[in-house]
Amino acid sequence: MPALLLPLVCACQFMIILDAAIVNLALPSVERDLGFSATGLAWVVNGYLLTFAGLMLLGGRAADLFGQRRLTISGLAVFSAASLLAGLSSTATMLVAARAAQGVGAAMLAPATLAVVNTAFTEPAVRARAFAAWSASGGVGGMAGAIVGGALTTGLSWRWIFLINVPIGAALIAVAATSLPRSVPERRDRLDLAGAATGTAGLGALVYGVMYGSVLPIVAGVLLLGTFVLVEARFARSPMVPLRLFRTAGVAPGATMLLLFGGIATAMWYFTSLLLQNTFGCDALRAGLAQTPAAVTFVLVARWVAPRLPRAGRPLGCACFIAGFGWLSQAGGVAAVIGATLIVATGIGLTFPTLMALATARVPDADAGVAGGLATTFNQVGSAISLAVFATFTGYDRVFLAAAGIAVVIAAISLGSGRRSDRRQLVTDLA
Structure with a gap:
């Protein structure tokens, strides 16, 4: 196995998460330079998130059909080219289009690299x-996004938050070309275009409707997703998401818990940032620095502690969520927020890698790409839905208490799936 394989997939995950986080501190400068309206500026973020979430399943199936190496290199090329276009944008429309193209590249790259982890490390x-290293690299990307975004925007220009991806992407393409094996997929099926159209449009409409609180897109999204399930079950010769995957041990409970976990992550990073700025008077830089200890804690726990606690990680993580969010709901100052977020970040580090492994580890190699796309999609959609729901709450304390309640549900699902797994193992042993 090439020595650069794990660093490669971790670097790709770092770049994807970095790009999602790095933009936030540059938005005021972007608004001034390109003349965005207040509502139009949101598309600099949402244009990336919508294409990323909506095309993830298609990217996963493409990795299975055309090969992980080919899709990783293609995803890096699309992402880097779109980053160059974003950095050179002269109009608001050009920047939004470039951000959407970045989302396409990320949707190709994320499931392909996750499939590499799943098939190369058996x-x-x-x-x-x-998995712990892959998860931790995303945490480092999120942590670096706030710091690097502020530094580049202040010291150079907002354009460099995108242009920095170009040399990084070129270097990663060179590494991918030399370290990823030239595997030939067993299947030569065509892409499921009907499934891709209904699934992508359904997810996009649902996420859009939830983001903007619009009922019609939500209804359309639900109907399209229902059509997608029908197409996959009855009509597709080579379904984009084979429904048999949900019969594989761990996939259904893992995906469900990742959907719920999106609410945990949103409450932790998004709403604690607002709490620090809107309630305790921190500016953007001080808020980012106040969240840095939690980000470091997440990285350390995910990388070094979670792999040593494969069975106890989730229950301990859920206990951390309940304690940390309970404290956050009563926090009276910045010091209390930092202390509480350290506890929550410990829970995230213990939980997230094990959930990703649970949702993908037992899937056949031929379906590894779509399994990775499915797991990541559930997590992204969960984040979008929870953000829209939590935004309707009248106080941050209610957001954090709701997140603690989600942790209880995750713990219950984890306990139930663990007991079912033990029963299946007992039957196997007796046979």
């Missing part, structure tokens, strides 16, 4: 460490 302990 021994359980090694795979657990690989």
Whole structure:
């Protein structure tokens, strides 16, 4: 196995998460330079998120059909080219289009690299460490986004938050070309275009409707997703998401918990940032610095502690969520917020890698790409839905208490799925 394989997939995950986080501090400068309206500015963020979430399943299936190496390199090329276009944008429309193209590249790249982790690292302990490193790299990307975004915007220009991806992407393409094996997929099926159209449009409409609180897109999204399930179950010769995947041990409970976990992550990073700025008077830089200890804690726990606690990680993580969010709901100052977020970040580090592994580890290699896309899609959609729901609450304390309640539900699902797994193992042993 090439020595650069794990660093490669971790670097790709870092770049994807970095790009989602780095934009926030540059938005005021972007608004002034390109003449965005207040509502139009949101599309600099949402244009990326919508294409990323909506095309993830298609990217996962493409990785299975055309090969992980080919899709990783293609995703890096699309992402880098779109970053160059974003950095050179002269109009608001040009920047939004470039951000949407970045989302396309990320939707190709994320499931392909997750599939590499799932197929290249087959021994359980090694795979657990690989998932932990992959998860931790996303945490580093989120942490670096706030710091690097502020530094580049202040010291150079907002354009460099995008242009920095170009040399990084070029270097990663060179590494991918030399380290990823030239595997030939077993299947030569065509892409499921009907499934891709209904699934992508359904997810996009649902996420859009939830983001903007619009009923019609939500209804359309639900109907399209229902059509997608019908197409996959009855009509597709080579379904984009084979429904048999949900019969694979761990996929259904793992995906469900990742959907709920989106609410945990949103409450932790988004709403604690607002709490620090709107309630305790921090500016954007001080708020980012106040969240840095939690980000470091997440990285350390995900990388070094979670792999050593494969069975106890989720229950301990849920206990951290309940304690940390309970404290956050009563926080009276910045010091209390920092202390509480350290506890929550410990829970995230213990939980997230094990959930990703649970949702993908037992899937056949031929379906590894779509399994990775499915897991990531559930997590992204959960984040979007929870953001829209939490935004209707009248106080941050209610947001954090709701997040603690989500943790209880995750713990219950984890406990139930663990008991079912133990019963299946007992039946196997007796046979």
